[in-house]
Amino acid sequence: MIPPDSRPHDPASVIGKAPPIGEATDLLVIGAGPAGVSAALAAAGRGVRITLVDENPVPSSVMGEEVPLQFGARMSAVVANRNAMLEAVFEANPQLAEALERGIDVRLGTAVWGLFPQRRTTRWIGGHVAGLADAQRAYLLGFKQVIVACGRRDMGLAFQGWERPGVMGASAAYRLAKTYGALDARTAVLLGAGTEALQIADALAAQGVRIAAVIEQAEAAGGPARLLARLTGRGTRVLTGRVIREASGDARGVTAVKVAAVDGLGRDTGRALETLECDTVLLGVGAVAAIELIEASGCAVGFQPQRGGHVPVLDASQRTSLPYVYAAGDCAGIWASKTLSEAVACREGAIAARAALEALGVRGEGEPEEPPVPDWPPRDVALERLAWVRASVLRAPGRPWVCPCEQVTCDDILSLRPPRYLGGQREAAETYGLGSAAPAAVPDPDMVKRLTRAGMGPCQGRRCREQIAALLALAADRPLADVPLATYRPPVRPLRLDQLAQLPESPAMAEHWDSWFGMATQWVPFWRVPSSYAVATRCTGEPGAGE
Amino acid sequence: MSRAGSEGAAVIVVGGGVTGLSAGWWLARDGTDVLVIEAGAIGSAASGRNGGGCSHHHSPLFLEEQRLWPMLDELLGYPTEFRPNRIRIALDERQFRLYRRALENGARQGYRTDVLDAKQIRALVPFAGEVYGGYFHHFGGHANPHRTVQAYAWALQDHGGRILQHAPVLGFDTRGNRVVGVRTSRSAFACDHLVIAAGPATGALAAQLGVSVPLMSARAEMIVTEPLALMQTGGVDGNGLYGRQTLRGNLAYGGGPHEWVELQDTGGRAYSTVLQGSIARRLRALFPQAAHARVIRSWAGFIENTPDGRPVIDRPASPGNLTIATLSSVGFGLSPAAGRAVRDLVVSGTCGFADLSTLGLGRFAGLEPGWRALQGWLPAAAGGE
Ligand SMILES: Cc1cc2nc3c(=O)[nH]c(=O)nc-3n(C[C@H](O)[C@H](O)[C@H](O)COP(=O)(O)OP(=O)(O)OC[C@H]3O[C@@H](n4cnc5c(N)ncnc54)[C@H](O)[C@@H]3O)c2cc1C
Numbered sequence: 001m002i003p004p005d006s007r008p009h010d011p012a013s014v015i016g017k018a019p020p021i022g023e024a025t026d027l028l029v030i031g032a033g034p035a036g037v038s039a040a041l042a043a044a045g046r047g048v049r050i051t052l053v054d055e056n057p058v059p060s061s062v063m064g065e066e067v068p069l070q071f072g073a074r075m076s077a078v079v080a081n082r083n084a085m086l087e088a089v090f091e092a093n094p095q096l097a098e099a100l101e102r103g104i105d106v107r108l109g110t111a112v113w114g115l116f117p118q119r120r121t122t123r124w125i126g127g128h129v130a131g132l133a134d135a136q137r138a139y140l141l142g143f144k145q146v147i148v149a150c151g152r153r154d155m156g157l158a159f160q161g162w163e164r165p166g167v168m169g170a171s172a173a174y175r176l177a178k179t180y181g182a183l184d185a186r187t188a189v190l191l192g193a194g195t196e197a198l199q200i201a202d203a204l205a206a207q208g209v210r211i212a213a214v215i216e217q218a219e220a221a222g223g224p225a226r227l228l229a230r231l232t233g234r235g236t237r238v239l240t241g242r243v244i245r246e247a248s249g250d251a252r253g254v255t256a257v258k259v260a261a262v263d264g265l266g267r268d269t270g271r272a273l274e275t276l277e278c279d280t281v282l283l284g285v286g287a288v289a290a291i292e293l294i295e296a297s298g299c300a301v302g303f304q305p306q307r308g309g310h311v312p313v314l315d316a317s318q319r320t321s322l323p324y325v326y327a328a329g330d331c332a333g334i335w336a337s338k339t340l341s342e343a344v345a346c347r348e349g350a351i352a353a354r355a356a357l358e359a360l361g362v363r364g365e366g367e368p369e370e371p372p373v374p375d376w377p378p379r380d381v382a383l384e385r386l387a388w389v390r391a392s393v394l395r396a397p398g399r400p401w402v403c404p405c406e407q408v409t410c411d412d413i414l415s416l417r418p419p420r421y422l423g424g425q426r427e428a429a430e431t432y433g434l435g436s437a438a439p440a441a442v443p444d445p446d447m448v449k450r451l452t453r454a455g456m457g458p459c460q461g462r463r464c465r466e467q468i469a470a471l472l473a474l475a476a477d478r479p480l481a482d483v484p485l486a487t488y489r490p491p492v493r494p495l496r497l498d499q500l501a502q503l504p505e506s507p508a509m510a511e512h513w514d515s516w517f518g519m520a521t522q523w524v525p526f527w528r529v530p531s532s533y534a535v536a537t538r539c540t541g542e543p544g545a546g547e
Numbered sequence: 548m549s550r551a552g553s554e555g556a557a558v559i560v561v562g563g564g565v566t567g568l569s570a571g572w573w574l575a576r577d578g579t580d581v582l583v584i585e586a587g588a589i590g591s592a593a594s595g596r597n598g599g600g601c602s603h604h605h606s607p608l609f610l611e612e613q614r615l616w617p618m619l620d621e622l623l624g625y626p627t628e629f630r631p632n633r634i635r636i637a638l639d640e641r642q643f644r645l646y647r648r649a650l651e652n653g654a655r656q657g658y659r660t661d662v663l664d665a666k667q668i669r670a671l672v673p674f675a676g677e678v679y680g681g682y683f684h685h686f687g688g689h690a691n692p693h694r695t696v697q698a699y700a701w702a703l704q705d706h707g708g709r710i711l712q713h714a715p716v717l718g719f720d721t722r723g724n725r726v727v728g729v730r731t732s733r734s735a736f737a738c739d740h741l742v743i744a745a746g747p748a749t750g751a752l753a754a755q756l757g758v759s760v761p762l763m764s765a766r767a768e769m770i771v772t773e774p775l776a777l778m779q780t781g782g783v784d785g786n787g788l789y790g791r792q793t794l795r796g797n798l799a800y801g802g803g804p805h806e807w808v809e810l811q812d813t814g815g816r817a818y819s820t821v822l823q824g825s826i827a828r829r830l831r832a833l834f835p836q837a838a839h840a841r842v843i844r845s846w847a848g849f850i851e852n853t854p855d856g857r858p859v860i861d862r863p864a865s866p867g868n869l870t871i872a873t874l875s876s877v878g879f880g881l882s883p884a885a886g887r888a889v890r891d892l893v894v895s896g897t898c899g900f901a902d903l904s905t906l907g908l909g910r911f912a913g914l915e916p917g918w919r920a921l922q923g924w925l926p927a928a929a930g931g932e
Contacts (some may be wrong), residue, residue: 010923013765014804019821065841114821120812121766122820123927129821140821298818406795418626418694421795425626444588450595450693453795458773458843489819494841497772501831501838503824513787513829515802517765517876522856525652526607529905533855534913535921545645546802547602547789 012518012543014124017509021129024142025051025105027356028130029149030112030293032056034342035329036149037095039349039356044102046362051141052104055111055493056179057085059135066459067494068111068290069153072168073253074280075176076184082109082135085180092179110134114490115146115297117322128324131490131503138499145324145356148294149349152330155286155385156463157191158393158400158410160246162281165253170200170284177207188280189213189257191244192388193221193228194379195336197284202227204282205234212278213237215244215259217266217391222379224340243392245273247281254281266391285388286381287339288466289331296488299325303481306378307333309385309466310485316371317355318348324359326352335374344372382480389470402471403464405457412452413468414475419453443472445486455486458494516546523547555737556582556709558893559729560744561716561752564594565692565879566872567744568699568710569886572623574893575708582738583708584731586715590696592746594879596817596848598769598789598801599695600782601880602633602687604652606858607901611884613658613686619883624705625698628691628794636668636681636785636833643680646785650682658686672783673776676835681785689782689791692879699882716745718755724867726756740868740893747810747851749859749873758863760871761854761911763924764810768819768847769801770826772840786833788826798840800830807924810849817847850876853911854918860885860906862892871908 009015029040032054040052055068060079063071078084089108090096099106114131116122130141154169161167170190176183188209190201193216201211211231214221219240221228232238242259243266249255258273289311295301299320300313311333312320318328328348330338338344351371354364393402399409407420418426445468448454454468455461465486473480491500512518520541521533530537558574560567563585574581583589601616603609615622616629637643650660661683663671668678700710711731719741720728726741743752750762774796781792790800803825823845831838851873853859858874858881870892874881884901891898915921 007920007925007928008923009925010807012804013923014806014822015927017804019824114823116818116821119818120814121806121808121926122818124806125821131821131824138824140824298814298816419795422626422628425620447588451697456844458841460843487816489845490823491842491845494773494843496838497827497831497834497840497842498838500770500824500827500842503821503828505825505828509804509825513803513825515784515787515789517805517852517856519856522875522877523605523648525605525655526902526905527655529857531904531910532913533910535854535915535918538855542645545648547600547605547649 011512012514017506018124018126019140020504020506021127021140021142022504025049026144026360028141028143028146030146031149031151031329032093032096033149033151033329033345035345035349036147037093037099038346039147039149039328039353040099040104041095041102042350042353043357044104046357048357048360048362050104051107052099053107053110053112053132055109056089057082057109062494065494066463068462069172069175070156070169070283070463071172071176073165074168074173074184076182079180079182088180111493112293113493113495115293115325117297117325119298133493133495133499136499138495138502140503145359147326147328147349147352147356148331149329150290150293150331152287152290152334153462154283155288155466157283157285157388158402158467159244159396160398160400161248162400163404164247164249166249166279167247167254167281168283170197170282171287173204173282174200177204183209185209185280187212187278188282189215189276189278190282190284191215192284192286193223193238194284195223195339196287196334198223198227198231199339200284201282202230205231211236212276213239215242216240217243217262217387244281245397254279257281262391266387266395268395286385286466287334289334291331292488292492294320294325294327294331295485296490296492297325298322301485304333305381306335306374306376308335308381317368318352318371319355326356328352333374336379337375338372347372385466385470386474386480389467390474393467393471394474402467403454403457405459406453408452408454410471413448413454413471416448416451418451442476442478442482442484444484445469445472448472449486460492460494461486512543514543514546518543518546520545554734556580557738558740558742559584559736559738560742561729562743562745563589563710563712564592564744564746565696565699565882566874566885567742568696568703569882570742570744570872570889571708572699572703572706573886573890575703575706577890577894581708582736583703583710584714584716584729585710585712588712589700589710590693593848593850594696595693596846597692597879598799599689599692599791599879600789601689602649602684603877603880604649604656606877606881607903607905608881608884608888610656611887611900612881615883616688616690623698623702625701627695627698629688630781630794631688632780633684633687633782634671634681634780635684636672636675636783637679638786638832639679642786646682649684653684653686658684660684671780672778674778674834674837687782691793716752721756721866724865726866726869740870742870742872742889742893744872744889746873747849749851749871753871756866756869758869758871760859760873760908761914761918762873763807763852763919764849765805765807765852766817766847766849767801767805768822768845769799770823770842771844772798773843775837775840786829788829788833798830798834798837800826802826802829807926808849809926812926813849817849819845819847852876854914854922858885858906859908860888860892860903861908862896863908
């Protein structure tokens with residue numbers, strides 16, 4: 001808590017207006033996948049309060065917004081039944097029952113939409129606070145240490161028709177199939193042949209989804225031969241040096257894709273397009289660490305190819321640059337051997353738990369484990385993403401939306417064209433184009449976003465972020481790692497106004513709420529302003545009168 | 548004005564926010580050789596993070612603000628998304644009384660305001676519910692801050708002006724009573740005249756030239772919803788909030804307590820906080836018919852403030868070729884007029900279209916040295932780090 005401050009303070013400022021925090025925990029674990037559950041279990045029974053939250057089951061309306069994953073409208077009707085979904089989530093993860101038995105406060109269907117750590121400029125809040133929301137409520141939870149184990153999502157990839165129902169993220173399909181038992185897909189083609197993509201296709205095939213083909217832009221599949229052989233054994237074709245040029249379909253969604261052969265620069269080789277029938281396209285071109293909470297809370301993040309892209313900067317105990325925030329599992333980095341063995345993520349969870357316990361004054365047993373080390377040499381995810389975007393997005397006929405929420409094409413992005421709602425005023429900026437807004441610098445995705453609106457829609461940029469970064473790198477002929485990361489801001493899940501409005505506030509907040517600074521002198525009309533100003537003689541007015 | 552050698556410009560403007568860019572544009576329009584130097588990316592500070600409101604009826608620049616905005620797209624040649632007029636809704640009698648000031652100030656300067664009853668408000672504002680009353684101001688309005696920043700920048704370049712980004716100004720070279728050069732992290736530039744329009748950093752930069760500009764910084768934040776059906780008038784606010792429905796349809800609103808900060812403590816990034824819940828609570832009350840709208844983003848920014856909350860636009864006696872412009876939290880709306888005023892001060896020493904006497908530094912001659920503490924403008928005490 002803030003020590004009592006005897007200095008006079010500006011009554012219109014935040015001081016003295018900290019929200020009442022109804023609940024508190026010692027260790028908050030976000031995400032009940034392998035890493036999160038093993039962190040929570042590793043810390044259990046040591047006398048600290050542990051809260052384990054997981055957003056699954058995600059409300060079906062949120063899934064419809066392609067949040068947190070691109071579900072592509074391939075959820076079966078059962079997702080609307082919340083109780084059935086809760087049961088499914090419990091059944092899919094037997095360790096959750098163990099966590100409950102061991103006294104862990106488990107909250108399912110609960111998303112963390114913001115982490116608000118105490119820092120120099122938020123001392124007034126009086127402690128670390130997390131913003132939580134379930135289907136109805138939004139509330140605050142105080143915490144002392146937090147382990148973020150939020151997993152991953154899929155990189156989006158535009159081609160003609162990719163906004164059709166049935167085009168979905170590979171991990172979204174896995175989530176629906178494995179956690180919810182609610183994947184409505186019969187025949188799928190998989191785009192991408194890395195380890196994460198093949199592993200998911202293998203799991204889906206085992207559940208009876210026919211994987212018609214694996215399509216890979218590169219000359220060869222990057223994932224393990226063993227998984228590839230299992231798929232081909234089930235009749236999957238492996239088409240390398242190919243991209244999807246078009247997904248066609250009807251009101252229910254995709255019915256077929258047209259596949260083109262491309263050369264090393266992503267150009268069509270001129271061979272005839274091949275048509276494959278399918279009802280689902282699985283986007284598996286890139287697994288992206290889900291760092292939105294981590295980045296929005298201010299932890300340092302860097303592009304680390306060996307960890308699969310932008311990930312938090314971590315020390316040997318999985319600790320981020322904010323000493324009370326840890327990351328474990330996929331959101332701490334993605335590499336092939338980690339994907340293939342859950343034990344790696346679990347070990348990260350246990351390491352983070354031990355460090356968090358020590359910070360809470362509980363000594364760990366035995367020697368601390370060595371942190372898992374990414375595969376070496378790393379797979380070049382930067383080059384892979386650039387190649388996919390060059391072959392699929394830049395060369396797409398018909399100019400598909402890269403940002404489907406705001407309907408922004410790749411040309412719009414590269415020529416910094418103002419959005420469509422401006423009608424006739426759209427063309428003005430074209431004389432300048434991308435280089436002009438920030439000459440001599442790598443184009444900044446945040447600037448591109450503000451001018452074109454790409455990434456500003458309800459899916460919060462989940463489908464277009466990585467594509468935009470790659471487009472900017474290609475346009476500037478710079479490595480992907482040089483393109484700054486567009487910032488994340490809370491709420492990192494879309495939250496209804498009437499939910500967010502439920503957050504508690506102190507009576508002082510309402511007593512002195514002003515629309516702007518509450519400074520009486522600011523609004524004295526210029527014809528009545530005295531010629532000199534001093535604090536002692538200034539006029540003071542009543543609260544609430546800011547303009 | 549002559550050009551001060553190849554590595555320089557006749558006029559150097561420090562700060563690529565709306566104030567500096569507008570000033571640069573006005574100067575470039577006149578054919579003046581101008582270089583705007585910005586520490587980061589243009590508009591990356593408050594100028595790209597504000598509410599977009601353009602209704603400053605208390606200011607000596609009001610008439611010019613109102614004259615310029617409706618023609619700004621045409622003058623600049625790029626869209627700003629300016630939309631005229633403002634509706635302000637009072638949910639209770641007290642708000643209704645407090646909000647009346649805009650009617651009075653506007654009327655005195657020749658602008659009309661209609662008083663609205665609850666029924667009229669619900670007809671004009673489909674998201675409104677139970678209200679006490681409100682005002683329809685036939686003045687003011689709002690624009691898109693990002694687009695406006697970029698429009699100034701492109702227009703400035705169209706007239707031959709230059710912008711240097713990612714080059715923080717570190718210091719100045721003086722000769723006698725004049726500033727002759729500007730040192731940046733990249734290289735040095737000569738100048739005949741210097742404009743400091745560096746937002747919250749204006750005080751520290753001016754101090755290097757012996758000019759005292761009392762300033763303190765504060766953090767404020769806003770929330771944004773997903774796009775909704777467009778209301779007839781986007782500039783609707785009230786119930787303790789400022790903001791607008793954007794032309795795309797998003798509701799973008801802020802208000803409530805600010806936080807006094809020492810800029811050097813902030814690490815440069817302004818974070819939004821749990822205050823977003825309190826903003827949402829008031830927005831929900833203002834627009835009950837939009838209660839289902841999803842909040843998809845928030846942002847925060849650092850704001851420059853003088854002790855009386857009024858801008859400083861002035862040419863100090865010494866150095867003789869320096870102009871200072873810092874807008875004290877109302878700089879977005881005033882930017883077209885403020886830039887023109889700066890141009891006038893640079894070119895002729897006085898403003899040709901408005902009386903700037905209330906915006907001079909002279910008013911602070913008797914300011915107590917401990918004014919920040921006396922006004923309680925202090926960051927929260929240490930603790931909980
Ligand atoms: C949440 C919020 C809501 C607001 N709402 C409104 C509103 O509705 N209407 C309104 O009129 N105003 C509003 N404001 C205030 C308005 O944004 C500011 O008054 C205005 O943007 C100030 O513009 P500026 O150019 O003077 O300063 P800034 O935007 O701060 O720009 C100054 C620039 O100078 C640069 N700089 C600093 N130091 C150096 C250096 N050493 N070298 C080079 N460059 C340097 C900075 O990087 C910065 O880009 C709001 C502000 C915020 C944060």
